[in-house]
Amino acid sequence: MLSFDFDYHAPSTLKEAVSIYQILERQGKQPLFYGGGTEVLTLGRLNLVYSDALIDIKNIPECRVQMLTDKHLVLGAALTLTALTERNLFPLLSKTARGVADHTARNKITLGGNICGEIFYREAVLPFLLTDSYAVIAGNEIRTVSFDEVFNQFLQLGKGEFLVQLITNRNDLRLPQFHIKRRKQWNIGYPLVTVASIKKAGTVRIAISGLCPFPFRSKKLEEALNNNDISIESRINEAIQHVPSPILHDVEGSDEYRIFVLKNTLQDVLESYQGGES
Amino acid sequence: MKTSSSPFREVSLHVNGEIKPVLIKPSDTLLYILRVKLGLTGSKPGCLNGDCGACTVNVDGMAMKSCLMFAIEAPGKRIITIEGLKGTPIQHAFIKEFAFQCGYCTSGFIMNCYSLVENYPDANDELITEMLESNICRCTGYQEIENAVKSVLSSNKNLEK
Amino acid sequence: MYIIGKSVYRKEAVDKVTGEAIYTNDIQSPGMLHARMLLSPYAHARIISINTEKAWKIPGVRAILAGERFPLTGEEIRDRPPIAVDKVRYFGETVALVVADNPVQAKRASELIEVVYEPLPVVNSPTEAMQANAPLVHENIESYEKVERVNPEPNTNIANRTKIRKGNIQKGWSESDVTVEGTVSFSPSDHAAMETRCSIAEIRQDGYVVITTSSQAPFMVKKLINLYFGIDTGKVIVNTPLVGGGYGGKAAVQLEILAFLASRAVGGKKVKLFNTREEDLVTSPCHIGLDAKIKLGCTRNGYLKAAEILYLFDGGAYSDKAVDVSRAGAVDCTGPYHIENVWCDSLCIYTNHPYASPFRGFSHSELLFAFERTMDMLAQKLGLDPLELRRKNAILPGHTTPTQVRLNTSNLGNLPACIDRLKEIMKWEEGQRSIQPDGLIRAKGICCIWKTSTIDTDSSSGVILTFNPDGSVNLISGVVEIGTGTKTILAQILSERLKMPIELIHVRMKVNTQTTPEHWKTVASRGTYMAGRAVLEAAEDAVEQIKKVAACVLHGAVSDLEVAGGRVFLKDEPSTGIELKDVVYGYTYPNGNTIGGQVIGRGTYTLRRMTYLDPQTGEGRPGPEWTVGAQGVEVEFNKRDFTYKIIRAVSVIDIGKVINEKAAQGQVMGAMAMGLCFGGRESFVFDEQGRVLNAQFRTYRPLRYGENPEYVVSFVETPQIDAPYGARGVGEHGLIGMPAALGNALSIAAEVNLNQLPLIPELIWRAKKGNQHALI
């Protein structure tokens, strides 16, 4: 139950969506693009999100594509996490998505919503941080930008912009990869630490959620992990020096404990690559 | 852009095989409309936060937490609630296997199980777990629910043979 | 047996799988108003001012209750204002109540109430509460009205102290060769029933107060509304439809009072108050926490000689039922062992935590965690097998309890038999700890349980049976169907007694305190025993009436007749008789003359010979019988990251007599699940300011499908002679040993004493590091 009312708009083209936003804004409204609406509802009922005009992007065809081209995988932002995992075109994304919430909720949660949400974890971000990926963003114009550049703690969207698609290089879809989600004590639910990883051109890449209030990939941390001259243990000890701050310290676990869990998880990742494929 | 002053809108919902005209506000959840406007109180509020599954219904063939869906998103979709199931095998199995006690989680659990047996007749243990962990039952030990679901899945398989 | 022992389906089964089952919040009517609470964001703060001006501007607002002094409430000590005044004492406490035309308006308005607080120092645990300079949660406890047997200690945070002084503790120590001391603690948690609490109240023009509520204690609601507000008990009508899980949490009376006040504020109109999940977790009463110290002494051979026990129960901000919980903790303070010298102080402590209500097991899972962890520590010190230590000291007929009740083969189950069965099921001879080929550690932990029900000495239960013209029977009892299936069990008891098919017994599910005979409260695993006895008495009464009429018709003596299979007939000549349908509405002769009338059987049962506890020694008879059992948990533990999986959980319980096999198994499995949740994962996480950080299912996480272990349930049957068909209470017992068994298994696995709950990997990691500090 929400304390606030809003108008509801369901544009069927990108253009329409953008212009509705602009008109609403001119009318002094606080419009919000949305996909699954799960965060709007759950944070909205606690008054942590507010809008008086929701723009539902689910009816825009571009936001619902899920296709492989010669070179790329194209995923619409309004695809549900279930739709992604069922087709399983990007296995690491499927694995990561399957760690989010629960199956029924994933029938509603969208890729774009998870990436653009407020929640610290935003786990669906991880595979895109690791691969050669691009975000297609609609606003006054439609721009395609490297995901790596446009994602810095949050997806850097301008006012009135929304995420349309994610494009990933086909070559990166089936690299050796690894995903592990560690929770406080349970099989589903929020992470203590989620680590997603691929190995590309002999180099291990790592992206992490749950450790900090945002998902991240750190080049320095990766450099340390790839320093094959020293033992795995030393590499990990070096790597954790490069974890950005702050480290979460909350109901899921203390900061100290999260580091302990991270160390173990990194060890699992490195060992799994050493043992060959994952 | 026209924005009407009244938040209410008249829409038609397709629920349990019937078309129901109903007055909704965009901010109403599907759960609220089902229970309060349509009197279908079988779907239960357990958290209103997407966490417990007590409100689970079936939307276009898929399990859906009706507290996580705006009613305004529902027109044009086929909704089945627990009241729309009549003597299905999964309902019988729940009785036979003592798969509930207080019954409060039961509508949601059955609706989720219903989607499972309809959509994934070959579900293995892993998939069964993945789907059923969406709901909380506080009374049973889940063993009874597992027996109920598996009895339906296996009897369906036997029928096919 | 005709039907006892059979797995009869629940009487309300079809309603529950079709969505037709009605719970309180499903009831709606045009014109019904809706109430919403404003909650305190502080655990302890003075209320400086409350401004409702903006809230009043929301259309549809009918009343705002805030800052007003209503009668104080509380079951033993009247310490709780229904809506906070002057100060708030826990995070989530009700500060204001808004009544509006619809729930959204009420919510919106509640959010616009402006309250200015001045934060006060917080009492964040019972141990803190006991410190000399601790802030006082209640400044003037001596001024509160209270019942006679409770003794708040002025200028402290002690709401009550129950003392057990059995034997001579000094003698016990002098006879002991080995002693061990255990310190145990855990924070409050919650029942987390899937149905959040809901109450609807209306004050009719004729002065009748009608309350519909999801409660385990509708008759208590009636009494308390009378006590607090002076409404004649006959004018208070409480309805309880099906209840979506209680586990003790709905035995406390809270929302009913608020709904009543809300209705009164709007001229008696019907008002509904429905808890959000967040409110249900923290605002409504929760599951008690505990800090405990146990010292045990035994001989070299492992015979217990002395037990010195301190229980500091975390009653939270208001004492309500917590006093009684702490008293029950004293009654069975030792666990099921023969110990001649016992010294125990069980205290109910005020803190700035959400206040406590009963929790399935009523203090027993809590105290057993403390006691049984210490027993394992003792076994380790002695170098004795922990199961052997328990078997040696197992309580037996002829022994006495801590309150000095002499036990016999009827009021006590057979503990050694349970231990032996557990040993077998758990393959104890294969060892308690082993390393698997994959490096994981398998470990088994066990514990023994016992429980009596310390319920009011005058508690009673009534049953009415009315017959239908077709010879079938309506069974009307005040037991609330909270999920335990008790009403189906009652039908089975009646079916057995009348030798009548269960299909011909119609059970009224709803309770209405005006038309349903009283059943004290649906708690304490007492439904089957007390209401079952009442059913048997009512059946007797009905049978007498039937026989009387039939005796005339059949020209025989009443004593010649028998009722069975839907007929009444001559015992020695069964073919001579008449069908029940021809007598239960009176018998009509061919000429029209009629004798008798509708048969209405009535029965009531009151517990006999219960006494209060002696204030100095605790001596007294607090409950009718002790159910015993032995439980075990097997875990697979990862030494590297301290994660673990519960593989199996086992319960062997002396149930007296199984009435409904599958229902009994289900009750025990469900209880075990809840016990494992309490032991392994569920607890409120408090910050330093006493705020609960995890008041949602997103972060407060009950077990889910697939996280459950394999459950093994086995019953021993030692009949309790005065119980219906010998059946003992069993609704709670599956729960009460689980935290201890889990703690014992993990302590063995991790090779470190784990004396806190919940047993999450981070806790084990901390214990291994030698850093026992709380999480945050």
Ligand SMILES: Cc1cc2nc3c(=O)[nH]c(=O)nc-3n(C[C@H](O)[C@H](O)[C@H](O)COP(=O)(O)OP(=O)(O)OC[C@H]3O[C@@H](n4cnc5c(N)ncnc54)[C@H](O)[C@@H]3O)c2cc1C
């Ligand atoms: C039971 C449950 C458990 C959960 N557990 C996890 C978990 O373990 N890990 C995790 O990562 N998350 C978890 N979540 C949170 C979940 O990730 C969010 O609710 C979800 O990601 C939001 O997705 P949505 O499509 O519903 O987003 P919406 O509610 O539609 O939107 C969320 C936000 O993103 C914006 N937005 C949505 N789509 C776009 C777009 N295309 N372009 C620009 N902005 C957009 C909206 O404006 C809004 O601010 C859980 C949620 C639930 C209900």
Ligand code: FES
């Ligand atoms: S009420 Fe919808 S998931 Fe709990």
Ligand code: FES
């Ligand atoms: S039957 Fe009570 S919660 Fe599932």
